[in-house]
Amino acid sequence: MQLNKDELLTAYRTMRSIRDFEERVHIEFATGEIPGFVHLYAGEEAIATGVCIHLREVDRIASTHRGHGHCIAKGCDIDGMMSEIYGKASGLCKGKGGSMHIANLDVGMMGANGIGGAGPPLACGAALAAKIKGEDNVAVAFVGDGGSNQGTTLESLNLAKVWNLPCVFVFENNGYAEATASKWSVGAENIADRASGFAMPGVVVDGHDFFAVHEAAGEAIERARKGGGPSIIEAKVNRYFGHFEGDAQTYRGPDEVKKIRETKDCLMKFSQQVTEAGLVERTELEAIDREIAALIEGAVTKAKAAPKPAAEELLTDVYVSY
Amino acid sequence: MQLNKDELLTAYRTMRSIRDFEERVHIEFATGEIPGFVHLYAGEEAIATGVCIHLREVDRIASTHRGHGHCIAKGCDIDGMMSEIYGKASGLCKGKGGSMHIANLDVGMMGANGIGGAGPPLACGAALAAKIKGEDNVAVAFVGDGGSNQGTTLESLNLAKVWNLPCVFVFENNGYAEATASKWSVGAENIADRASGFAMPGVVVDGHDFFAVHEAAGEAIERARKGGGPSIIEAKVNRYFGHFEGDAQTYRGPDEVKKIRETKDCLMKFSQQVTEAGLVERTELEAIDREIAALIEGAVTKAKAAPKPAAEELLTDVYVSY
Amino acid sequence: MARAITFQQAINEALDQEMARDPSVFVMGEDVVGGEGAEGDMDAWGGVLGVTKGLYGKYGGRIMDTPISESAFIGAAVGAAACGMRPVAELMFNDFFGVCFDQIYNQAAKFRYMFGGKAKTPVVVRTMIGAGFRAAAQHSQSLYAIFTHIPGLKCVVPATPYDAKGLLIQAIRDDDPVMFCEHKLLYQVEGEVPEEPYTVPFGEANIAREGKDATIVTLGRMVHLANEAAENLAKDGIDCEVIDLRTTSPIDKETVLESAEKTGRIVVLDEATPRCSIATDISAMIGENCFASLKAPIKLVTAPHTPIPFSDVLEDLYVPDVAKIEASVREIAG
Amino acid sequence: MARAITFQQAINEALDQEMARDPSVFVMGEDVVGGEGAEGDMDAWGGVLGVTKGLYGKYGGRIMDTPISESAFIGAAVGAAACGMRPVAELMFNDFFGVCFDQIYNQAAKFRYMFGGKAKTPVVVRTMIGAGFRAAAQHSQSLYAIFTHIPGLKCVVPATPYDAKGLLIQAIRDDDPVMFCEHKLLYQVEGEVPEEPYTVPFGEANIAREGKDATIVTLGRMVHLANEAAENLAKDGIDCEVIDLRTTSPIDKETVLESAEKTGRIVVLDEATPRCSIATDISAMIGENCFASLKAPIKLVTAPHTPIPFSDVLEDLYVPDVAKIEASVREIAG
Numbered sequence A, B: 001m002q003l004n005k006d007e008l009l010t011a012y013r014t015m016r017s018i019r020d021f022e023e024r025v026h027i028e029f030a031t032g033e034i035p036g037f038v039h040l041y042a043g044e045e046a047i048a049t050g051v052c053i054h055l056r057e058v059d060r061i062a063s064t065h066r067g068h069g070h071c072i073a074k075g076c077d078i079d080g081m082m083s084e085i086y087g088k089a090s091g092l093c094k095g096k097g098g099s100m101h102i103a104n105l106d107v108g109m110m111g112a113n114g115i116g117g118a119g120p121p122l123a124c125g126a127a128l129a130a131k132i133k134g135e136d137n138v139a140v141a142f143v144g145d146g147g148s149n150q151g152t153t154l155e156s157l158n159l160a161k162v163w164n165l166p167c168v169f170v171f172e173n174n175g176y177a178e179a180t181a182s183k184w185s186v187g188a189e190n191i192a193d194r195a196s197g198f199a200m201p202g203v204v205v206d207g208h209d210f211f212a213v214h215e216a217a218g219e220a221i222e223r224a225r226k227g228g229g230p231s232i233i234e235a236k237v238n239r240y241f242g243h244f245e246g247d248a249q250t251y252r253g254p255d256e257v258k259k260i261r262e263t264k265d266c267l268m269k270f271s272q273q274v275t276e277a278g279l280v281e282r283t284e285l286e287a288i289d290r291e292i293a294a295l296i297e298g299a300v301t302k303a304k305a306a307p308k309p310a311a312e313e314l315l316t317d318v319y320v321s322y
Numbered sequence C, D: 001m002a003r004a005i006t007f008q009q010a011i012n013e014a015l016d017q018e019m020a021r022d023p024s025v026f027v028m029g030e031d032v033v034g035g036e037g038a039e040g041d042m043d044a045w046g047g048v049l050g051v052t053k054g055l056y057g058k059y060g061g062r063i064m065d066t067p068i069s070e071s072a073f074i075g076a077a078v079g080a081a082a083c084g085m086r087p088v089a090e091l092m093f094n095d096f097f098g099v100c101f102d103q104i105y106n107q108a109a110k111f112r113y114m115f116g117g118k119a120k121t122p123v124v125v126r127t128m129i130g131a132g133f134r135a136a137a138q139h140s141q142s143l144y145a146i147f148t149h150i151p152g153l154k155c156v157v158p159a160t161p162y163d164a165k166g167l168l169i170q171a172i173r174d175d176d177p178v179m180f181c182e183h184k185l186l187y188q189v190e191g192e193v194p195e196e197p198y199t200v201p202f203g204e205a206n207i208a209r210e211g212k213d214a215t216i217v218t219l220g221r222m223v224h225l226a227n228e229a230a231e232n233l234a235k236d237g238i239d240c241e242v243i244d245l246r247t248t249s250p251i252d253k254e255t256v257l258e259s260a261e262k263t264g265r266i267v268v269l270d271e272a273t274p275r276c277s278i279a280t281d282i283s284a285m286i287g288e289n290c291f292a293s294l295k296a297p298i299k300l301v302t303a304p305h306t307p308i309p310f311s312d313v314l315e316d317l318y319v320p321d322v323a324k325i326e327a328s329v330r331e332i333a334g
């Protein structure tokens, strides 16, 4: 699957947007202005980006508590996201959901989710809807290594197989579920090893490598779209920040993250590859960097300035009719 | 694993007890005197028997809604069981549980269970208790093919692996979950194929063949007892009666059961094998047949004659203290 | 045209008519077809008690068996609903909610609010409730208090074939997630049911019987027992009003409070267990709003705070009966 | 010796002392140790908010991390309890009950009854409840009404460090399954707590403040708000009694009813959502039993029937506050 220049720039822009968004939230959270829990996706950008670049707006994704990257990759508005994280009326969910519940069904983003393993059944549902309607839309469930052990996830694999759903399960194995290592909590060498027990293809890819993710996702999504049923992609990756902001991460090796940032960073690798291959000029990437920096700056400024939700909002949106 | 004569006779007695118990409940149910749902184990006797013969009283089993066979094989009192099914005060659970909730923790039988997939977590708990106490007891979870697709079951496999529990998962694949064929509902060739996704051994055996079950169970239980962790045994088998009594079974092929009874019946096969090998005399088996016939007759007579629970029983046994 | 059909037929008809009307309606659950993958007949079961029987022949791929994976398939119904479908998922017995409730209460029920009003999740979960079937502790519960406790969920408990049909059609057309609770002992009850599709609105209680001396507020199967008790009491000159709530969420506060103000004497009758129940819910609502009109304490007639026993004698003591209802009304009747 | 420690330390100490006393007590949950399998420190977390920190150093194999598999590990706790152990399993947030409740409510809670009195399942499920943490709709609920609804379960909601320790020790020693609900906003609250182990019995409410004009019945974090409201009201000559239920199941009917008879004016205060709640439960109980003593309608002060909003301004409106409590008392105070 060869990507053209536009696609490469789009991929870079998405990854850069996620990175800058997360790095900025990290900084802003420390000031105490952002309430609640925030789980940052920095380090894992290649996965959301490499998968979602294959998706149309009508394709759906279900996400996790660590959802910012998925949201951005699936086309959620960045201003709206930032405002949501600040709990403002201008937020994508009017400030009622917050970081863990950002969603925009209009662009096929079915929601970040506060419940580990809640996404796969929902993605099965999106895939089922497509199948019943006779549309060739697909659904993707992003799941963590921790979430891979949840019964809801495991039974969704079986359901997707049995119903032959156009559904792809992307396991983001970032090595940890909170402070627990995936090599302990996943009772198998790879999460992808579970695929054979549900008679579906399963592959392991380097989650820092946009091109590896892109290729595996392309195959799986294509297969799903053509009626070939579900599959598993396990992307081995790392998260740069703590489980949530405030996590001291003493469970990690001393320079664990530093080393990865220096040797495997997805943006670094991508930039090197595309510039060395002469596909893109470094200046073009730098232009994007500037563009995104301004975008994120603007999002934060707007979020801070925006009003909080009005009191009436407490009681609305519970039901369509009651 | 060579069985001595006593062991062979014990195995036969257990299988015959289960068969006669179930055939009789089938008949008695039709008279309308037995209330509620009854799920019969006839046809599957070799599994419960071949597994439980390896277990000591302090080893534990968790069962399913189709629990009579497991109860008998683990040593529950047959009079008490029959009375329980009739809802009598003399029942093993004072008539408060019924067929779907027969239990006797004193003999390591943790209960039949009305919830599909509820047994595996409980068996993990029994295994964990043994492990923490430093005892070499094991636990066995019996699960149906239908129950194999329940998230609770699947995540128990992982937990047992991660904690290296002395736990064996015995999947009784009798071809159906209610009216749904396992070859449809299980998204894999074999349930045992799931073992590799949890890095544990998994084998498929003929569930009509006592010796096959006995051997596989012996290995798995021995491994568990010695600290070698969990494993899966899938026993392919058939049930002779409907899902529950009253099921017309129109989803089955016309002579499906008849053919199996004639060619694969576990009691028939066992008798042939042991008599042909000269290990046991046919007359010895016939003596057991008579003994069991009397036992079951007695159980039914006692159950019918027994009083119903007293009204006070409604409010007792809810808490130890309240 | 109304004819007498059973409660079960009424539900089947509601599903049939809605599936015919709207291609986005589909049905799924364990053995709602029955026979998937097997050698013999498809549609062998049509649900464990035959309620969905016959729909497969008409709608094929829109009625689907599922593996025993309630979280996955009910979650799939929720996900499909969020994507524009109108799924009707069957949770065979409401007792099984403990393996899958997250998808209902944290997902379906909260999407709209969490997403700032931008989601709509029109999923119906049909589920069997109720004791009296000798089905013991894990197949006989009535858990609608739990469903009612959850903001974002609606909860329906029909008492008659007429309501079963009209409320189910409403549930399917409704844009919010609905728990639809069917009492297994009502399936064979007959009643007049129009042939054409119609809806019974949510949040409108049915005054099953008008009366002036006392009010029995109840729901589901208990409505029939309340009516019977009321008839018996009428012979002694005690004229009871019987209110059938029909939906517990939304609740018809107005009808209940009006009746309470009129009679001033209330029995709340509920076959579920007593703590934090619909019975306490109604009692508290009346207590807070009709204080001045109450002539006697509000009596609660419920099951005891125990699991449901298997033995028939015990189960018969467990479920409120006509005698208990009568006695309670007499206790407070002036 | 009593010294001031936090609610969180009180819980840690209760676990510590019970683990020291009884080798059948063990603790499990997601990251209750924290760091399992990782390169860095074990006991890096000691629970998501550090409540179990330090126990690993003392009890090693008796405090165990788990995969994210609540049904499996809570079920394992239930199974181990049925086999003679006294497990304390942590369900990190009570909001997660929807993925594992079957093992609690259909298994642990019903074993004894279903098995004719022959089982004993002394499992404790520790779980965080409560709003006010900006944790949004899926991490802020208070679901104790659901736990209370279930026969066979006990449910504890401590309000003070003293009670947290004594009730947790009681829960561990208790032979029945217990839901132990810890309000996350209470963890840093300090109070006097004896160093030695002690139990606070179940089913005995605490009269947090004596008074004669009105009674506020409440629980958990709301006890502190009720006390504050009572102090403010005292300045205006309204003398409130504050009853802290401590356990919702069993419930201390006697203390509640006595106070109701004494004051005749009741506010039930509960931070959970209103329908089929502890608030309605208490109100109905008083309404049924103290009819003649009531001088005013029983007021319910609760959260609204909505999911919990994320935004701080909305969440602050969601949770009952001192002003609302005061206003409600004034409304009914003679």
Ligand SMILES: Cc1ncc(C[n+]2csc(CCOP(=O)(O)OP(=O)(O)O)c2C)c(N)n1
Pocket (backbone or CB within 6 Å): A039, A064, A065, A066, A114, A115, A116, A117, A143, A144, A145, A146, A147, A148, A174, A176, A177, A178, A243, D030, D068, D070, D092, D096, D099
């Ligand atoms: C059902 C459930 N259990 C536990 C939690 C608490 N929790 C939130 S995130 C998390 C770890 C998730 O790990 P993983 O799936 O690997 O995702 P990651 O955070 O690494 O992206 C846990 C245990 C939860 N949200 N839901």
Ligand SMILES: Cc1ncc(C[n+]2csc(CCOP(=O)(O)OP(=O)(O)O)c2C)c(N)n1
Pocket (backbone or CB within 6 Å): B039, B064, B065, B066, B114, B115, B116, B117, B143, B144, B145, B146, B147, B148, B174, B176, B177, B178, B243, C030, C068, C070, C092, C096, C099
């Ligand atoms: C959680 C749950 N879902 C559904 C059911 C209803 N049910 C009872 S038995 C059964 C089929 C079980 O099939 P299987 O596990 O293969 O066991 P078998 O009956 O064949 O022994 C079903 C669906 C249940 N009891 N529990």
Ligand SMILES: [Mg+2]
Pocket (backbone or CB within 6 Å): A144, A145, A146, A172, A173, A174, A175, A176, A177, A178
């Ligand atoms: Mg992870």
Ligand SMILES: [Mg+2]
Pocket (backbone or CB within 6 Å): B144, B145, B146, B172, B173, B174, B175, B176, B177, B178
């Ligand atoms: Mg089966």
